[in-house]
Amino acid sequence: MSYAVDQEPSERRGVATAWPAGERFGIAAAPSGLALVQDVLNTRPSPRKGFVDLLSTVGSAQRWAAAAMAEWAEAEGHRRRRVQLRTADVDELRQLREQLAALVRTEDEPVLPALSGLTLTAGTTTDGRLDLEPTGSGWQLVGGAVLLETTAPAGWTSGGA
Numbered sequence: 001m002s003y004a005v006d007q008e009p010s011e012r013r014g015v016a017t018a019w020p021a022g023e024r025f026g027i028a029a030a031p032s033g034l035a036l037v038q039d040v041l042n043t044r045p046s047p048r049k050g051f052v053d054l055l056s057t058v059g060s061a062q063r064w065a066a067a068a069m070a071e072w073a074e075a076e077g078h079r080r081r082r083v084q085l086r087t088a089d090v091d092e093l094r095q096l097r098e099q100l101a102a103l104v105r106t107e108d109e110p111v112l113p114a115l116s117g118l119t120l121t122a123g124t125t126t127d128g129r130l131d132l133e134p135t136g137s138g139w140q141l142v143g144g145a146v147l148l149e150t151t152a153p154a155g156w157t158s159g160g161a
Contacts, residue, residue: 020067024051033149036072040097040146041104055097061090065142072145078133081141089138096143115147 019029021042029035043054043064054064065083073080085093096114103112118140123131134144 019071020064021054033072033076036068036145037100037149039068041100043097055090055094058085058087058090061085061093069142069145083141085138092139093142096146115143118144118147120144
């Protein structure tokens, strides 16, 4: 994620339109990179609508994560990374989803234990902006992207590379 202070909305990267989990609910995507956070939440099952849990198996989680991370990279100007999930990664993603869901239902101070221990790499873009990228493998790439989108400094907006 590259950050720039007081950047005009017209200068930001476009909002993604093909978020894999959100599409099935027929809802508009959240602005900018927050659409990834919204999409994590939308992986949940909805028996009333006939939607299965997209994090129920390694296969379905892999398909979702690959599509969601590609969409996030495109929307936010990050380099595209291959996400390879194992069973333990899917368990971690489900924990992350539950913690995010609890966070949006409360007014308490945000606490996301699932994000502790994740690492990011920092660099600068050619125009001198701070550039942060998730590191690790499996669920850590998805979690790192969520970390970037949920902890941006107040008053800063996501910019492009």
